Amino acid sequence: MELVQNFPFLCIVFSLTCGVLCAVLKGRAAKILCLTWLTLTTAMSLAVLIFTLKSDSFYIYRMGKWNAPWGNEIRVGVLEALMATAFSGVMLLSLLGGMHHIFADCEPEKTNLYFTMCALLMSSLFALIYTNDLFTAYVFVEINTIASCALVMLKSSAKTLVATTRYLIMSLLGSGLFLLGIVILYGITGELLMESIAEKVRALFSTGEYSLPLTVIIGLFSVGLAVKSALFPFHSWLPDAHGSATASSSAILSGLVLKGYIIVLIKIFYRVFGLEVIMAKEISQFLFLFGVLAMICGSVGALRERDLKRMLAYSSVAQVGYIYVGIGLHSRLGLIAACVQILAHAVTKPMLFIAAGGFMDVSGGHKSMSAITGAGRRDPLGGIAFTVGALSMIGIPFFAGFVTKLELTQAALGSGNIAMVTALAAIAVSTLLNALYYVPAIFNIFSKNGQSDYKGLRVRYRADYALSCVAFVLLNIGFGAFSEYVVGAVRRGLELFGM
């Protein structure tokens, strides 16, 4: 076994240790440790990605002396490595971009805990991406839940406390359903490893045994993870939590945490149950429907919002809808679109939140639309980042968001009549709505009004913020320009997934 193949496991285990060490260090030292470690994990994940692309296959890494059904194991393929690289890079850039906010918003002696939570969150995201075992997924989902709630409440105010409480309650409902699903599935198959369950489920499905329990289990998984990833009817906690947290937290929560749960759901659907069972049970029809509703309602919610960060949070609801529409089309193309959307949204939304944080800096700490008028002129770098992000969200060619819309349209064209018409209509309406709130926002931040209050203001860029903005912009444009490579990698990854 080559050294590179150990990297995923090192990323998971030592992110935990990095978190533990950050808890005893002082704020600055914890920051340096956390950033260094995140840079390292990004590099390691990139190495793993190159390795898997070169070998053009996946490998199983057993966590211990024993093989799969006895021990734990992780599975590393092109898709997993791609996600891990993107997530850890985005985490690093989000932390950099909001660094001064973190130090301003957290209580001074508790700042180090922010980095603890980030490291633990990163570890759980790695574990969710790589895991091949349902119970491991549950344990790390819980770490993810607590750490992400903590990220919201580390900015100490009454509003974040209430937002955290609501977020936590909804998350707990979700994980309760998820755990019950695992437990019942264990009851009827006796396995926890994904491949073994898949075998048993296929056998049960062909004999028609346990038909109702299987349906209920799929329902429990779908609802549980949909609540945690804020699919439309369960999204009410999201705008508060993402709107009130500090800039980096909002970026990380919107860009990465929601996606972690969706990746688990994709794994459960296609590696545990298989396309055949999922299609027969028709649960994904509901996911499709709710995804379409989320695309529309999320955008409508964003349209009504007068607060920049809450608007972006509502936009996340709509974007999660795209992912679910992709999953709900239950075709290979649909799944490719969903995975591309996970990546595209992960590189776009954090940039918008970071830029929003920058605007708050130059607008006296306010984040309502009227207060940030002209902020793009006072903070041109943030303005450019926001514009790129907004154009990408609308779906202008050569930006990341366009790739998703293209893939999703192709997937829709390849599906059945009603699904095709619904999906195409939803994409069209959603694009229009996106334009309706992002374009005025762009005009607003570059407007000439509102400069008089800030005559003497001179923006001095912090290196971390500038680096983060530039890197995000390049990442986004690169994603759009070299989309065929990304889509190709995703396609190959999904083939290795057994799709």
Added chain:
Amino acid sequence: MRNKRFFSRLSDFVEYGSFREEEYTLSPSHKANIDTDTPENRWLTSVQHSERSAPVRLMDWLKLRGFEVFNNLYRIASVIICITLIAVLLSVVVFLPPFGSDDNPAVNEVVERYVSKTVEETGATNSVAGMISAYRGFDTLGEAHVLFVAACSVIVLLRVDPSERRRGRLVDPGMTGEDLDFEPNSDLILRKAAKLLVPLSFILGLYVILNGTTSPGGGFSGGALMGAGLILCSVAFGFGRTQRFFGDGMYHLVKTVCLASYALMMAYFIFMGANGFDDHVWLGVPGSIISGGLILPINIAVGLEVACTMYCFYALFRKGGL
């Protein structure tokens, strides 16, 4: 504006139903009309009332009675949710394999291997300990960190800096800190009982941790016992005296060392196992205390971590810090 409020109410309704009376009481001017109950006013009100269309009148009625109606509906809705969920889940139970039979699907080759090979492969006679710390050790590593992340979150929420407490500043302006006044400071019965129970719970905890490989128990249960001993100690003999040997620094030291060494041990174990190297861990004599290879040190690390965390929870909920 009205529309927006309607939507936000509706979205709240989906989750919690945050309808409050205040939003439903009538506007001051309207109220004044009703309060002054003169004939003219009554006439005026009725004219005003009949002038408005039916939906508006309905809204008015809802404004006055809406909260009660909503409350009742909310209760009924929750009962319906509860019954539907239970019905769906019970319909699953109907199809499940019968309780206690030896041919249910969960009894398969994995279980057989865990039972028949644990002693040989992990050196532990307690196959549950063998399973959670060796076979599925990665899960348990995650589990220990769940406890850690929760402890950190509680620290974020409740910890008060000692210097700020001395100055009388608490986390929130509303926080009174009066709980501290109700603590018993020298309760004779408590102290006598604690003198007996504290050593006992420590010894029992230690016993459970060390014998985790051969008997029921292990790091988590033993650690909880030791944590209970610490809490009892602090309740009976005062917080200050416990702080002398177990304070903030000690807590962080023990916790970091335990978790870091646990992660290192697991990393070594996994790395060697995955790459097919021999890990040179002596498995010990099955059935004796020194057995189970890495399981014993892992149990000790987990036990100390759990004890720390339990005490940390107690100390923080007492409105203060370690």
Added chain:
Amino acid sequence: MPDFLMNLFTNYYETAAMILFGIGFTTLLTHRNLIKKIIGFNFMDAAIYLFLAAKGYIAGRLAPIIVDGNTDPSNYVNPIPTGLVLTGIVVSVSVTAFMLALTCRLYDRFHTLDIDEITHLVRKERD
């Protein structure tokens, strides 16, 4: 009584677990009092442990601790659910502590445990 309903009584642990889960879930979802929400959450988790423990039990067998070198699998019950319950309990303790700490802070701030009222107060503060 039809045959399939008899199964509910054969699997009485599972039946009880599901009823408890339903009650806990509804309490966590719909109750307004934060402490009761936490109690509901603990109900929910306890129900899952009961279900798991029932799944692991096999009539007439011993706890999975090897005695006297007897490693015949047909002597012992299933050890896996025990391990899962252990993990579940630790997770539930952690989350309960976190929830309680949040509740403490909210109570100190707003002097009420009613989540609706707290939400309302925060909204009013913002406006």
